[in-house]
Amino acid sequence: MTLLRISLVEDDEEIRNGLEAILRQEDGLILLGAFPTGEDAIAAFPSQVPPPDLFLMDITLPGASGIETTRELRRVHPDLDVLMLTVRDDDQAVFDSLCAGAVGYLLKTTPPRRLLQAIREARDGGSPMSPSIARRVTASFRVERDHTLTPREQEILAALCNGKSYAEAARDLFISESTVHSHIKNIYRKLEVHSKNEAVAKALRNRWV
Amino acid sequence: MTLLRISLVEDDEEIRNGLEAILRQEDGLILLGAFPTGEDAIAAFPSQVPPPDLFLMDITLPGASGIETTRELRRVHPDLDVLMLTVRDDDQAVFDSLCAGAVGYLLKTTPPRRLLQAIREARDGGSPMSPSIARRVTASFRVERDHTLTPREQEILAALCNGKSYAEAARDLFISESTVHSHIKNIYRKLEVHSKNEAVAKALRNRWV
């Protein structure tokens, strides 16, 4: 079994040393670098330098945040896996991290044994997350429709969300443009919007389509 | 510690019996029902009947799918937790399940020990997922921008995605409507679209905003 190369970014020296100790005494891992700032990490792995397999990343850092650092590291090394390790337990941090390309998200309350297990899980193609984080993620998919659009109106709205004009929606649904117009007037009233882009925005942001 | 009430839906009799056996011999759990179809499960828990704390749900079922069953059960009992347990390892099944309100997603290859652990994790406010499933979920958040919108153009696009008209966007950004018009023409050219709703749809579906 091949060695897993790891780096970490953590500004608190005590925690950083603690993590170093945990990782060093584990077989199968090799620590490539423990950086106090995102800038240090980015500077250490320009495009010519082969990066580690996995980064452990704090979020709250002086200078570039762990999220920005993740985005930049992955821009230069698209195959790099980044596992967030932070105290931050809020939607903003979680979703920004995932959008930046993080492969997992652990809270700092994670015990060492679970941390090591998560590292292996990430290597094996998983996405380890602390339970409360995973719940935030699954909850973000939930759809709750308070609106009362009829099936036909939902079809019309879906057409708008596919970028269709009145005329195109009419062709797609085999009805006249007048009928599309009628439906859209009803949709606007129910959603309390006044334009196509407002309706599309509301529909897509709420995952109605 | 209070007992966790569980029901399950699984059409294959052998598997269903196997799951029953696993759950029955575990302390802290009580099995409220093992149903072969979604319709049976829905019929067993009309709104007057207190539902279990957790449902284990297969997806591939005769009649109503596990996803439809989940949607219906949670419509009647909004606080019900549903944990998918299926062979299906594809984006469609995973995201449809989560949108229907599933709290977790396990593959049938999950060993009994891990299944029992996942049940406890779901009860404790987590969202247990098999590693490959979790990876699908985190990967769905990733953003890759191939477009080359300038910062200002991105601001304009963001305004459109908030439902703004030309005039409103102009007010918000302290520029004239003519300038908004100019920017939008450039945005349309770069994104290869020809209307606001098409641009908004493209931006939101790709998570650019």
Add this chain to the structure above:
DNA sequence: AGGACTATCCCCAGAACTGGGGATTTGGGG
């Protein structure tokens, strides 16, 4: 049988948008 809702179609007028021009200023990069 009547009422409510849905889906279908039409007209019209004003507002908003789209795409084509062109113009100026500013700040970098070669």
Add this chain to the structure above:
DNA sequence: CCCCAAATCCCCAGTTCTGGGGATAGTCCT
């Protein structure tokens, strides 16, 4: 120093959308 991209502004003509009417037919519920 010159060129170019970016941001700002303007005009115009044609198209599309928005919101206000109204109409007919079918379904479902009472």
